[in-house]
Amino acid sequence: xxxxxxxxxxxxxxxxxxxxxxxxxxxxxxxxxxxxxxxxxxxxxxxxxxxxxxxxxxxxxxxxxxxxxxxxxxxxxxxxxxxxxxxxxxxxxxxxxxxxxxxxxxxxxxxxxxxxxxxxxxxxxxxxxxxxxxxxxxxxxxxxxxxxxxxxxxxxxxxxxxxxxxxxxxxxxxxxxxxxxxxxxxxxxxxxxxxxxxxxxxxxxxxxxxxxxxxxxxx
Amino acid sequence: xxxxxxxxxxxxxxxxxxxxxxxxxxxxxxxxxxxxxxxxxxxxxxxxxxxxxxxxxxxxxxxxxxxxxxxxxxxxxxxxxxxxxxxxxxxxxxxxxxxxxxxxxxxxxxxxxxxxxxxxxxxxxxxxxxxxxxxxxxxxxxxxxxxxxxxxxxxxxxxxxxxxxxxxxxxxxxxxxxxxxxxxxxxxxxxxxxxxxxxxxxxxxxxxxxxxxxxxxxxxxxxxxxxxxx
Numbered sequence: 001x002x003x004x005x006x007x008x009x010x011x012x013x014x015x016x017x018x019x020x021x022x023x024x025x026x027x028x029x030x031x032x033x034x035x036x037x038x039x040x041x042x043x044x045x046x047x048x049x050x051x052x053x054x055x056x057x058x059x060x061x062x063x064x065x066x067x068x069x070x071x072x073x074x075x076x077x078x079x080x081x082x083x084x085x086x087x088x089x090x091x092x093x094x095x096x097x098x099x100x101x102x103x104x105x106x107x108x109x110x111x112x113x114x115x116x117x118x119x120x121x122x123x124x125x126x127x128x129x130x131x132x133x134x135x136x137x138x139x140x141x142x143x144x145x146x147x148x149x150x151x152x153x154x155x156x157x158x159x160x161x162x163x164x165x166x167x168x169x170x171x172x173x174x175x176x177x178x179x180x181x182x183x184x185x186x187x188x189x190x191x192x193x194x195x196x197x198x199x200x201x202x203x204x205x206x207x208x209x210x211x212x213x214x215x216x217x218x219x
Numbered sequence: 220x221x222x223x224x225x226x227x228x229x230x231x232x233x234x235x236x237x238x239x240x241x242x243x244x245x246x247x248x249x250x251x252x253x254x255x256x257x258x259x260x261x262x263x264x265x266x267x268x269x270x271x272x273x274x275x276x277x278x279x280x281x282x283x284x285x286x287x288x289x290x291x292x293x294x295x296x297x298x299x300x301x302x303x304x305x306x307x308x309x310x311x312x313x314x315x316x317x318x319x320x321x322x323x324x325x326x327x328x329x330x331x332x333x334x335x336x337x338x339x340x341x342x343x344x345x346x347x348x349x350x351x352x353x354x355x356x357x358x359x360x361x362x363x364x365x366x367x368x369x370x371x372x373x374x375x376x377x378x379x380x381x382x383x384x385x386x387x388x389x390x391x392x393x394x395x396x397x398x399x400x401x402x403x404x405x406x407x408x409x410x411x412x413x414x415x416x417x418x419x420x421x422x423x424x425x426x427x428x429x430x431x432x433x434x435x436x437x438x439x440x441x442x443x444x445x446x447x448x449x
Contacts, residue, residue, distance in 0.1 A: 009307060070434050071427045072388035078405040078423025082227035082416050151294060158297025162392070165409055175303050179395065184307035191300035198295050 011185045021174075022189060028169035029197065033157045036092055040099030040152060047100065048107035049133065058108060065101030073098070073159050077166045086167035095159055099152040106148025110141030143216070146209040150202050157198040161190065171197075223416075230417030231424070245399065247425065254400035254429065258387040261322050265329030265382065270375070273334045277341035277371075278363050286338040293331030298389040301327050306396050321393030328389055329382040336378025340371025373445040380437040388430045401426045 005011045015022070051058040068076070076094040084090040114137045122132040138145070164172025174190035177183075210217070234240055241247045276282055302324040309320035344367045352366045353359075394402030404422025408415035 007311075067431065070384060070388070070430050072391045072430055074391050074394075074402055074405050075423040075426035075430070078408075078419045079427065081409075081423075082224055082420050154294050155297075158299065161297060161299050165395075165406070172299075175299075179303065179306070182310070187303050187307060191304050195296055195300055198297070202295065 006183060006185075009184050009188050014185050015189060018186075022193070025169055025171055025174050025190070026193065026197075028173075029157075029160055029171050029194065032088065032091060032095070032160045032163060032168060032170050033153070033197075033201075035088075036095035036099065036156045036160075037149075037153050039092065040096040040103060040156070041149065043096060044100050044103035044107060048104050048111065051104060051108050052111050053129075062101065062105055062108075065097075065104055068097040069101040073162045074165065077163070081166060088168060090166055091160070091163035091168050095156050095163070098155060098159065102152045102155070103145075103148045106144050106151075107141065110144025111137050113144065114140045139213070142213055143209060146205055150205045153201045153205065154198045157194060157201060161194050223413075227416040227420055231420040234417050234421050245403075247401075247421075250399060250401050250403060251425065251429065253398070254387065254390050254393075254402070254426075257318065257322055257325065257393065257398065257400065258383070258390050261325035261329055261386050261390075262379075262383055264322075265326045265386075266333055266379065268326070269330045269333040270337050273337035274341055274363070274368070274371070277338040278367060280342060283342070286335045286342075289331040290335050293328070293335075298324065298328050298385075299392055299395075302389075302392050302396055309396075316397035317393070318398055320396050321390065321398045325386045325389060325393075329386050332381040332385065333375075333378040336374045336381070337371060340374030340378075341367045343374070344370045373441075376441050376444055380434075380441055383437055384430060384434045387433045388426075391426050401429065 005013070047061050051061050071079070073094065076097070077090060080090045080093055084093060111133075118136060118140065119132065122136045127136065160168075160170045161172035161175060164170055164176050171190035171194040174186040178185065178187035178190070235247075239246070243249065273286070276285070302321060305320045305323050309315065309323070314320065341363075348366060348370070349362055352362045357365065390398075390400055391402035391405070393400055394406040401422055404418050405426070408418030408420075408422060411418070
Protein backbone atom coordinates (compact mmCIF):
# COMPACT_ATOMS: atom_id res chain seq x y z
CA UNK A 1 0.00 0.00 0.00
CA UNK A 2 2.66 2.49 1.05
CA UNK A 3 5.04 1.16 -1.58
CA UNK A 4 2.34 1.80 -4.19
CA UNK A 5 1.73 5.37 -3.11
CA UNK A 6 5.44 5.99 -3.02
CA UNK A 7 5.66 5.13 -6.70
CA UNK A 8 2.81 7.38 -7.80
CA UNK A 9 3.70 10.74 -9.39
CA UNK A 10 2.55 12.72 -6.40
CA UNK A 11 2.07 11.31 -2.96
CA UNK A 12 0.13 14.11 -1.31
CA UNK A 13 0.67 12.76 2.22
CA UNK A 14 4.43 13.19 1.73
CA UNK A 15 3.87 16.75 0.51
CA UNK A 16 1.78 17.49 3.60
CA UNK A 17 4.49 16.13 5.88
CA UNK A 18 7.26 18.04 4.14
CA UNK A 19 5.79 21.53 3.76
CA UNK A 20 8.60 22.94 5.92
CA UNK A 21 11.26 21.46 3.69
CA UNK A 22 9.47 22.63 0.54
CA UNK A 23 9.23 26.15 1.96
CA UNK A 24 12.91 26.15 2.88
CA UNK A 25 13.85 25.02 -0.65
CA UNK A 26 11.63 27.78 -2.04
CA UNK A 27 13.43 30.43 0.02
CA UNK A 28 16.81 29.09 -1.11
CA UNK A 29 15.74 28.97 -4.75
CA UNK A 30 14.46 32.55 -4.63
CA UNK A 31 17.65 33.76 -2.93
CA UNK A 32 20.05 32.10 -5.36
CA UNK A 33 18.05 33.28 -8.38
CA UNK A 34 17.55 36.81 -7.07
CA UNK A 35 21.24 37.38 -6.31
CA UNK A 36 22.16 36.22 -9.82
CA UNK A 37 19.50 38.38 -11.49
CA UNK A 38 20.38 41.53 -9.51
CA UNK A 39 24.15 41.15 -9.87
CA UNK A 40 23.75 40.15 -13.52
CA UNK A 41 21.58 43.20 -14.22
CA UNK A 42 24.00 45.64 -12.57
CA UNK A 43 27.02 44.14 -14.30
CA UNK A 44 25.24 44.04 -17.65
CA UNK A 45 24.10 47.64 -17.27
CA UNK A 46 27.68 48.77 -16.73
CA UNK A 47 28.88 46.66 -19.66
CA UNK A 48 26.08 48.02 -21.89
CA UNK A 49 26.97 51.61 -21.06
CA UNK A 50 30.63 50.85 -21.80
CA UNK A 51 29.63 49.16 -25.07
CA UNK A 52 27.50 52.13 -26.14
CA UNK A 53 30.02 54.80 -25.14
CA UNK A 54 33.13 52.99 -26.40
CA UNK A 55 31.79 51.35 -29.54
CA UNK A 56 34.65 48.95 -30.28
CA UNK A 57 34.13 47.16 -26.96
CA UNK A 58 30.65 46.00 -28.02
CA UNK A 59 31.86 43.12 -30.20
CA UNK A 60 34.32 41.63 -27.68
CA UNK A 61 31.81 41.97 -24.81
CA UNK A 62 29.00 40.17 -26.66
CA UNK A 63 31.45 37.63 -28.10
CA UNK A 64 32.66 36.62 -24.62
CA UNK A 65 29.07 36.71 -23.39
CA UNK A 66 27.90 34.39 -26.15
CA UNK A 67 30.75 31.93 -25.50
CA UNK A 68 29.80 31.82 -21.80
CA UNK A 69 26.16 31.44 -22.81
CA UNK A 70 26.95 28.47 -25.08
CA UNK A 71 28.82 26.52 -22.41
CA UNK A 72 26.35 24.04 -20.88
CA UNK A 73 25.49 24.86 -17.27
CA UNK A 74 26.80 21.63 -15.79
CA UNK A 75 30.11 22.18 -17.61
CA UNK A 76 30.41 25.79 -16.44
CA UNK A 77 29.82 24.69 -12.86
CA UNK A 78 32.42 21.95 -13.39
CA UNK A 79 34.95 24.43 -14.79
CA UNK A 80 34.55 26.68 -11.75
CA UNK A 81 34.51 24.03 -9.01
CA UNK A 82 38.31 23.50 -8.96
CA UNK A 83 38.80 27.25 -8.40
CA UNK A 84 35.87 28.37 -6.29
CA UNK A 85 34.84 25.06 -4.71
CA UNK A 86 31.32 23.84 -4.07
CA UNK A 87 28.63 26.24 -2.99
CA UNK A 88 26.98 29.57 -3.58
CA UNK A 89 29.89 31.54 -5.06
CA UNK A 90 30.43 29.04 -7.88
CA UNK A 91 26.72 28.92 -8.64
CA UNK A 92 26.42 32.71 -8.73
CA UNK A 93 29.44 33.22 -11.00
CA UNK A 94 27.99 30.76 -13.52
CA UNK A 95 24.43 32.10 -13.28
CA UNK A 96 25.53 35.74 -13.59
CA UNK A 97 27.62 34.91 -16.64
CA UNK A 98 24.55 33.43 -18.35
CA UNK A 99 22.64 36.70 -17.97
CA UNK A 100 25.29 38.93 -19.55
CA UNK A 101 24.83 37.94 -23.19
CA UNK A 102 21.04 38.31 -23.15
CA UNK A 103 20.98 41.50 -21.09
CA UNK A 104 23.80 43.34 -22.86
CA UNK A 105 22.57 42.57 -26.37
CA UNK A 106 19.02 43.63 -25.48
CA UNK A 107 20.05 46.78 -23.61
CA UNK A 108 22.44 47.93 -26.34
CA UNK A 109 19.80 47.24 -29.01
CA UNK A 110 17.30 49.25 -26.96
CA UNK A 111 19.68 52.19 -26.46
CA UNK A 112 20.63 52.17 -30.14
CA UNK A 113 17.00 52.35 -31.15
CA UNK A 114 16.44 55.65 -29.35
CA UNK A 115 15.71 58.16 -32.19
CA UNK A 116 18.56 60.58 -32.89
CA UNK A 117 16.30 63.69 -32.71
CA UNK A 118 15.39 62.75 -29.13
CA UNK A 119 19.06 62.55 -28.14
CA UNK A 120 19.82 65.80 -29.94
CA UNK A 121 16.94 67.51 -28.15
CA UNK A 122 18.33 66.33 -24.82
CA UNK A 123 21.80 67.59 -25.78
CA UNK A 124 20.35 70.92 -26.83
CA UNK A 125 18.66 71.23 -23.44
CA UNK A 126 22.10 70.92 -21.86
CA UNK A 127 21.85 67.39 -20.51
CA UNK A 128 25.15 65.76 -19.60
CA UNK A 129 25.68 62.36 -21.27
CA UNK A 130 24.97 60.57 -17.99
CA UNK A 131 21.75 62.46 -17.34
CA UNK A 132 20.67 61.97 -20.95
CA UNK A 133 21.32 58.24 -20.56
CA UNK A 134 19.41 57.87 -17.30
CA UNK A 135 16.54 60.29 -17.89
CA UNK A 136 16.00 59.95 -21.65
CA UNK A 137 17.62 56.96 -23.31
CA UNK A 138 17.20 54.30 -20.64
CA UNK A 139 13.45 54.86 -20.13
CA UNK A 140 12.93 54.70 -23.90
CA UNK A 141 15.00 51.52 -24.07
CA UNK A 142 13.07 49.97 -21.20
CA UNK A 143 10.88 47.65 -23.32
CA UNK A 144 13.99 46.02 -24.84
CA UNK A 145 15.75 45.92 -21.46
CA UNK A 146 12.78 44.26 -19.78
CA UNK A 147 12.41 41.79 -22.67
CA UNK A 148 16.01 40.74 -22.00
CA UNK A 149 15.47 40.69 -18.26
CA UNK A 150 12.49 38.35 -18.67
CA UNK A 151 14.50 35.85 -20.72
CA UNK A 152 17.48 36.10 -18.37
CA UNK A 153 15.35 35.62 -15.25
CA UNK A 154 13.47 32.64 -16.62
CA UNK A 155 16.76 31.06 -17.72
CA UNK A 156 18.43 31.66 -14.35
CA UNK A 157 15.49 30.30 -12.34
CA UNK A 158 15.59 27.09 -14.40
CA UNK A 159 19.35 26.76 -14.03
CA UNK A 160 19.24 27.15 -10.25
CA UNK A 161 17.86 23.58 -10.17
CA UNK A 162 21.18 22.37 -11.60
CA UNK A 163 23.16 24.33 -9.00
CA UNK A 164 22.04 21.70 -6.47
CA UNK A 165 24.66 19.39 -7.96
CA UNK A 166 27.42 21.63 -6.68
CA UNK A 167 26.08 21.69 -3.17
CA UNK A 168 23.41 24.39 -3.26
CA UNK A 169 19.85 24.12 -2.04
CA UNK A 170 16.76 25.22 -3.91
CA UNK A 171 14.28 23.06 -5.79
CA UNK A 172 17.18 21.17 -7.36
CA UNK A 173 17.91 19.67 -3.94
CA UNK A 174 14.37 18.25 -3.86
CA UNK A 175 14.80 16.87 -7.37
CA UNK A 176 18.17 15.35 -6.49
CA UNK A 177 16.73 13.74 -3.42
CA UNK A 178 13.94 12.18 -5.47
CA UNK A 179 16.35 10.97 -8.15
CA UNK A 180 18.62 9.30 -5.63
CA UNK A 181 15.75 7.45 -3.97
CA UNK A 182 13.77 6.79 -7.21
CA UNK A 183 10.95 8.64 -5.50
CA UNK A 184 8.88 10.72 -7.97
CA UNK A 185 7.05 13.09 -5.58
CA UNK A 186 9.96 15.47 -4.77
CA UNK A 187 11.03 15.38 -8.43
CA UNK A 188 7.58 16.50 -9.56
CA UNK A 189 7.18 19.07 -6.78
CA UNK A 190 10.65 20.54 -7.40
CA UNK A 191 10.27 20.84 -11.18
CA UNK A 192 6.69 22.11 -11.13
CA UNK A 193 7.43 24.76 -8.50
CA UNK A 194 10.54 25.87 -10.39
CA UNK A 195 8.53 26.32 -13.60
CA UNK A 196 5.75 28.10 -11.66
CA UNK A 197 8.27 30.46 -10.08
CA UNK A 198 9.77 31.23 -13.51
CA UNK A 199 6.35 32.01 -14.96
CA UNK A 200 5.48 34.17 -11.96
CA UNK A 201 8.62 36.28 -12.33
CA UNK A 202 8.05 36.51 -16.08
CA UNK A 203 4.54 37.82 -15.44
CA UNK A 204 5.69 40.25 -12.75
CA UNK A 205 8.33 41.73 -15.06
CA UNK A 206 5.78 42.10 -17.86
CA UNK A 207 3.50 43.91 -15.42
CA UNK A 208 6.37 46.08 -14.15
CA UNK A 209 7.10 47.19 -17.72
CA UNK A 210 3.45 48.05 -18.23
CA UNK A 211 3.38 50.04 -14.99
CA UNK A 212 6.68 51.84 -15.68
CA UNK A 213 5.91 52.95 -19.22
CA UNK A 214 2.51 54.71 -19.08
CA UNK A 215 3.27 56.55 -22.33
CA UNK A 216 3.22 53.30 -24.31
CA UNK A 217 -0.33 52.51 -23.31
CA UNK A 218 -1.85 55.43 -25.17
CA UNK A 219 -0.31 54.34 -28.46
CA UNK B 220 43.61 26.59 -1.87
CA UNK B 221 46.21 27.27 -4.56
CA UNK B 222 47.68 23.80 -3.99
CA UNK B 223 44.28 22.15 -4.55
CA UNK B 224 43.80 24.07 -7.79
CA UNK B 225 47.22 22.98 -9.05
CA UNK B 226 46.50 19.37 -8.01
CA UNK B 227 43.16 19.40 -9.80
CA UNK B 228 44.63 20.82 -12.98
CA UNK B 229 47.60 18.47 -13.01
CA UNK B 230 45.26 15.58 -12.18
CA UNK B 231 43.10 16.55 -15.15
CA UNK B 232 46.13 16.73 -17.43
CA UNK B 233 47.30 13.29 -16.19
CA UNK B 234 43.82 11.96 -16.87
CA UNK B 235 43.90 13.28 -20.43
CA UNK B 236 47.43 11.94 -21.01
CA UNK B 237 46.50 8.40 -19.95
CA UNK B 238 45.65 6.48 -23.14
CA UNK B 239 43.32 4.07 -21.28
CA UNK B 240 41.02 6.96 -20.46
CA UNK B 241 40.42 7.60 -24.16
CA UNK B 242 39.54 4.08 -25.29
CA UNK B 243 37.12 1.43 -24.05
CA UNK B 244 33.36 1.58 -23.49
CA UNK B 245 33.71 4.30 -20.82
CA UNK B 246 36.49 6.18 -22.54
CA UNK B 247 36.43 9.77 -23.75
CA UNK B 248 35.93 8.72 -27.36
CA UNK B 249 33.00 6.43 -26.59
CA UNK B 250 31.35 9.05 -24.40
CA UNK B 251 31.84 11.82 -26.95
CA UNK B 252 30.32 9.53 -29.55
CA UNK B 253 27.41 8.74 -27.22
CA UNK B 254 26.71 12.44 -26.66
CA UNK B 255 26.82 13.18 -30.40
CA UNK B 256 24.72 10.11 -31.22
CA UNK B 257 21.86 10.97 -28.87
CA UNK B 258 21.95 14.56 -30.16
CA UNK B 259 21.72 13.43 -33.79
CA UNK B 260 18.82 11.06 -33.07
CA UNK B 261 16.97 13.75 -31.09
CA UNK B 262 17.64 16.40 -33.75
CA UNK B 263 16.28 14.15 -36.49
CA UNK B 264 13.17 13.38 -34.48
CA UNK B 265 12.40 16.94 -33.44
CA UNK B 266 13.09 18.27 -36.94
CA UNK B 267 10.72 15.65 -38.35
CA UNK B 268 8.04 16.82 -35.93
CA UNK B 269 8.61 20.58 -36.00
CA UNK B 270 9.57 21.57 -39.53
CA UNK B 271 6.85 19.96 -41.71
CA UNK B 272 4.15 21.04 -39.27
CA UNK B 273 5.46 24.61 -39.07
CA UNK B 274 5.94 24.93 -42.83
CA UNK B 275 2.46 23.65 -43.61
CA UNK B 276 0.74 25.73 -40.93
CA UNK B 277 2.63 28.85 -42.00
CA UNK B 278 1.85 28.17 -45.68
CA UNK B 279 -1.85 28.16 -44.79
CA UNK B 280 -1.22 31.11 -42.42
CA UNK B 281 -2.91 29.17 -39.65
CA UNK B 282 -2.48 29.60 -35.85
CA UNK B 283 -0.16 32.63 -35.97
CA UNK B 284 -0.02 32.79 -32.17
CA UNK B 285 1.20 29.23 -31.79
CA UNK B 286 4.76 30.07 -32.76
CA UNK B 287 4.94 32.84 -30.16
CA UNK B 288 3.48 30.50 -27.56
CA UNK B 289 6.11 27.92 -28.54
CA UNK B 290 9.01 30.30 -27.84
CA UNK B 291 7.62 31.26 -24.46
CA UNK B 292 6.98 27.64 -23.55
CA UNK B 293 10.46 26.60 -24.64
CA UNK B 294 11.96 29.31 -22.49
CA UNK B 295 9.80 28.81 -19.42
CA UNK B 296 10.32 25.08 -18.97
CA UNK B 297 13.93 24.38 -18.08
CA UNK B 298 15.50 21.42 -19.84
CA UNK B 299 16.52 19.85 -16.57
CA UNK B 300 12.89 19.87 -15.38
CA UNK B 301 11.84 18.11 -18.60
CA UNK B 302 14.45 15.39 -18.18
CA UNK B 303 13.63 14.69 -14.54
CA UNK B 304 9.87 14.85 -15.12
CA UNK B 305 10.09 12.32 -17.93
CA UNK B 306 12.29 10.06 -15.83
CA UNK B 307 9.53 8.60 -13.58
CA UNK B 308 7.30 7.95 -16.63
CA UNK B 309 10.14 6.29 -18.47
CA UNK B 310 10.74 3.92 -15.56
CA UNK B 311 7.04 3.15 -15.23
CA UNK B 312 6.46 2.42 -18.91
CA UNK B 313 9.52 0.23 -19.19
CA UNK B 314 11.82 2.52 -21.18
CA UNK B 315 14.27 2.40 -18.31
CA UNK B 316 17.15 4.70 -17.50
CA UNK B 317 19.51 6.52 -19.75
CA UNK B 318 18.88 6.84 -23.46
CA UNK B 319 15.10 7.18 -23.76
CA UNK B 320 14.26 9.65 -20.99
CA UNK B 321 17.12 11.84 -22.21
CA UNK B 322 16.15 11.47 -25.87
CA UNK B 323 12.49 12.33 -25.30
CA UNK B 324 13.49 15.41 -23.30
CA UNK B 325 15.92 16.51 -26.02
CA UNK B 326 13.24 16.12 -28.69
CA UNK B 327 10.90 18.34 -26.65
CA UNK B 328 13.66 20.91 -26.22
CA UNK B 329 14.50 20.90 -29.95
CA UNK B 330 10.96 21.47 -31.24
CA UNK B 331 10.26 25.11 -30.17
CA UNK B 332 13.21 26.89 -31.86
CA UNK B 333 12.81 24.94 -35.10
CA UNK B 334 9.03 25.33 -35.18
CA UNK B 335 9.11 29.05 -34.46
CA UNK B 336 11.83 29.86 -36.97
CA UNK B 337 10.39 27.70 -39.76
CA UNK B 338 6.97 29.21 -39.14
CA UNK B 339 8.07 32.84 -39.10
CA UNK B 340 10.34 32.22 -42.08
CA UNK B 341 7.54 30.95 -44.29
CA UNK B 342 5.01 33.43 -42.92
CA UNK B 343 7.40 36.33 -43.58
CA UNK B 344 7.10 35.85 -47.36
CA UNK B 345 5.65 39.15 -48.63
CA UNK B 346 2.01 38.87 -49.67
CA UNK B 347 2.60 40.42 -53.10
CA UNK B 348 5.39 37.93 -53.79
CA UNK B 349 3.00 35.04 -53.15
CA UNK B 350 0.32 36.72 -55.27
CA UNK B 351 2.75 37.35 -58.11
CA UNK B 352 3.79 33.69 -58.00
CA UNK B 353 0.24 32.41 -58.29
CA UNK B 354 -0.42 35.14 -60.87
CA UNK B 355 2.18 33.66 -63.23
CA UNK B 356 0.41 30.31 -62.88
CA UNK B 357 2.24 28.56 -60.07
CA UNK B 358 0.26 25.90 -58.26
CA UNK B 359 -0.16 26.06 -54.51
CA UNK B 360 2.57 23.46 -54.11
CA UNK B 361 4.96 25.38 -56.39
CA UNK B 362 4.41 28.59 -54.44
CA UNK B 363 5.48 26.78 -51.30
CA UNK B 364 8.46 25.04 -52.84
CA UNK B 365 9.79 27.75 -55.17
CA UNK B 366 8.91 30.94 -53.29
CA UNK B 367 8.11 30.49 -49.62
CA UNK B 368 10.72 27.86 -48.75
CA UNK B 369 13.66 29.77 -50.30
CA UNK B 370 12.51 32.90 -48.46
CA UNK B 371 12.25 30.92 -45.23
CA UNK B 372 15.62 29.17 -45.60
CA UNK B 373 17.87 31.54 -43.60
CA UNK B 374 15.54 31.64 -40.61
CA UNK B 375 14.89 27.92 -40.84
CA UNK B 376 18.61 27.14 -40.77
CA UNK B 377 19.09 29.48 -37.81
CA UNK B 378 16.37 27.53 -35.98
CA UNK B 379 18.13 24.26 -36.74
CA UNK B 380 21.42 25.65 -35.45
CA UNK B 381 19.89 26.95 -32.21
CA UNK B 382 18.14 23.63 -31.64
CA UNK B 383 21.29 21.62 -32.34
CA UNK B 384 23.46 23.66 -29.97
CA UNK B 385 20.83 23.50 -27.23
CA UNK B 386 20.37 19.76 -27.69
CA UNK B 387 24.06 18.87 -27.66
CA UNK B 388 24.54 21.06 -24.57
CA UNK B 389 21.55 19.61 -22.77
CA UNK B 390 22.50 16.01 -23.58
CA UNK B 391 25.12 16.53 -20.83
CA UNK B 392 22.29 16.38 -18.29
CA UNK B 393 21.43 12.87 -19.50
CA UNK B 394 24.25 11.73 -17.23
CA UNK B 395 22.05 12.56 -14.26
CA UNK B 396 19.43 10.02 -15.34
CA UNK B 397 22.02 7.41 -16.22
CA UNK B 398 22.94 8.07 -19.86
CA UNK B 399 26.65 7.43 -20.23
CA UNK B 400 28.01 10.52 -22.04
CA UNK B 401 30.56 13.29 -21.43
CA UNK B 402 28.35 14.64 -18.65
CA UNK B 403 29.03 11.42 -16.73
CA UNK B 404 32.56 12.65 -15.95
CA UNK B 405 31.09 15.72 -14.25
CA UNK B 406 28.27 13.94 -12.42
CA UNK B 407 30.30 10.98 -11.18
CA UNK B 408 33.28 13.22 -10.39
CA UNK B 409 31.10 15.47 -8.23
CA UNK B 410 29.75 12.42 -6.39
CA UNK B 411 33.30 11.34 -5.49
CA UNK B 412 34.08 14.58 -3.68
CA UNK B 413 37.61 16.01 -3.61
CA UNK B 414 39.19 13.02 -5.36
CA UNK B 415 36.79 13.42 -8.28
CA UNK B 416 37.74 17.05 -9.02
CA UNK B 417 40.15 16.30 -11.90
CA UNK B 418 37.46 14.18 -13.56
CA UNK B 419 34.94 17.02 -13.16
CA UNK B 420 37.35 19.44 -14.83
CA UNK B 421 38.06 17.02 -17.70
CA UNK B 422 34.35 16.50 -18.30
CA UNK B 423 33.61 20.23 -18.10
CA UNK B 424 36.35 21.13 -20.58
CA UNK B 425 35.27 18.41 -23.03
CA UNK B 426 31.58 19.34 -22.82
CA UNK B 427 32.35 23.04 -23.24
CA UNK B 428 34.59 22.31 -26.24
CA UNK B 429 31.95 20.09 -27.83
CA UNK B 430 29.18 22.70 -27.45
CA UNK B 431 31.39 25.54 -28.70
CA UNK B 432 32.60 23.52 -31.71
CA UNK B 433 29.07 22.53 -32.71
CA UNK B 434 28.08 26.21 -32.46
CA UNK B 435 31.08 27.31 -34.52
CA UNK B 436 30.70 24.61 -37.20
CA UNK B 437 26.97 25.19 -37.66
CA UNK B 438 27.56 28.95 -37.80
CA UNK B 439 29.96 28.35 -40.71
CA UNK B 440 27.49 25.99 -42.40
CA UNK B 441 24.75 28.58 -41.98
CA UNK B 442 26.85 31.30 -43.60
CA UNK B 443 27.83 29.03 -46.47
CA UNK B 444 24.23 27.98 -47.16
CA UNK B 445 22.93 31.54 -47.13
CA UNK B 446 25.73 33.62 -48.70
CA UNK B 447 23.30 36.42 -49.69
CA UNK B 448 22.55 37.01 -46.02
CA UNK B 449 25.93 38.52 -45.08
